[in-house]
Amino acid sequence: MSDAYVLVLYYSRHGATAEMARLIAEGVESTGMEARLRTVPPVAPETTSALPPVPTDGAIYCTEADLKHCSALILGSPTRFGNMAAPLKYFIDGTSSLWLSGSLNGKPAAVFTSTASLHGGQESTLLSMQLPLLHHGMLLVGLPYSESALTETRGGGTPYGASHHAGAQGERRLDEHESQLCRVLGARVGNLSQQLAAGAKARG
Numbered sequence: 180m181s182d183a184y185v186l187v188l189y190y191s192r193h194g195a196t197a198e199m200a201r202l203i204a205e206g207v208e209s210t211g212m213e214a215r216l217r218t219v220p221p222v223a224p225e226t227t228s229a230l231p232p233v234p235t236d237g238a239i240y241c242t243e244a245d246l247k248h249c250s251a252l253i254l255g256s257p258t259r260f261g262n263m264a265a266p267l268k269y270f271i272d273g274t275s276s277l278w279l280s281g282s283l284n285g286k287p288a289a290v291f292t293s294t295a296s297l298h299g300g301q302e303s304t305l306l307s308m309q310l311p312l313l314h315h316g317m318l319l320v321g322l323p324y325s326e327s328a329l330t331e332t333r334g335g336g337t338p339y340g341a342s343h344h345a346g347a348q349g350e351r352r353l354d355e356h357e358s359q360l361c362r363v364l365g366a367r368v369g370n371l372s373q374q375l376a377a378g379a380k381a382r383g
């Protein structure tokens with residue numbers, strides 16, 4: 180039995196990005212890989228009270244070990260002013276030791292986001308999340324136009340990663356195309372992770 184897993188790491192305030200993470204995890208697991216869902220705590224300008232070490236619901240907080248030992252990483256954030264949310268950036272800014280050790284170098288990675296407005300910065304947020312992953316030496320995985328959902332979508336979905344148009348009040352649920360592209364992204368990362376592992380094993 181393999182202990183290999185794909186880490187699906189996200190921040191979500193109102194649940195849309197969390198829902199994408201669950202669909203992406205389904206896609207990963209459709210390939211036979213384990214998907215581990217993890218989140219990061221919010222950040223505050225001033226700490227007034229300690230957070231519980233485990234969130235009251237949803238995914239548990241990501242540890243450095245979760246990140247260090249993953250076979251691949253899929254990173255998700257709501258769009259905040261066309262960029263990733265501060266809690267995720269704060270977590271990533273704490274990964275210098277993994278950068279120094281090269282722990283993520285050569286591992287597949289992909290990104291996803293949710294926005295309130297249709298043209299409110301999905302692509303820029305996805306690209307902003309890819310930058311630190313490239314610094315870590317990760318191998319970026321996107322979505323190909325052979326997926327018909329990419330051209331048929333009336334909501335989210337980009338070649339840079341999965342995305343969702345949630346609406347001004349978060350009223351818009353993930354539609355069929357957006358959901359399909361989440362699952363495909365997870366499956367592409369799951370398959371590539373296994374192919375890389377098989378290649379490494381064959382080379383001894």
Ligand SMILES: Cc1cc2nc3c(=O)[nH]c(=O)nc-3n(C[C@H](O)[C@H](O)[C@H](O)COP(=O)(O)O)c2cc1C
Nearest residue numbers: 191192193194195196257258260261294295296299
């Ligand atoms: C501070 C802040 C900035 C935001 N900036 C944008 C933005 O630039 N473009 C956009 O479309 N939505 C923006 N939003 C809306 C969120 O991206 C959107 O509601 C998202 O679906 C929330 O995801 P969640 O349900 O996972 O928290 C912003 C929200 C907040 C709180």
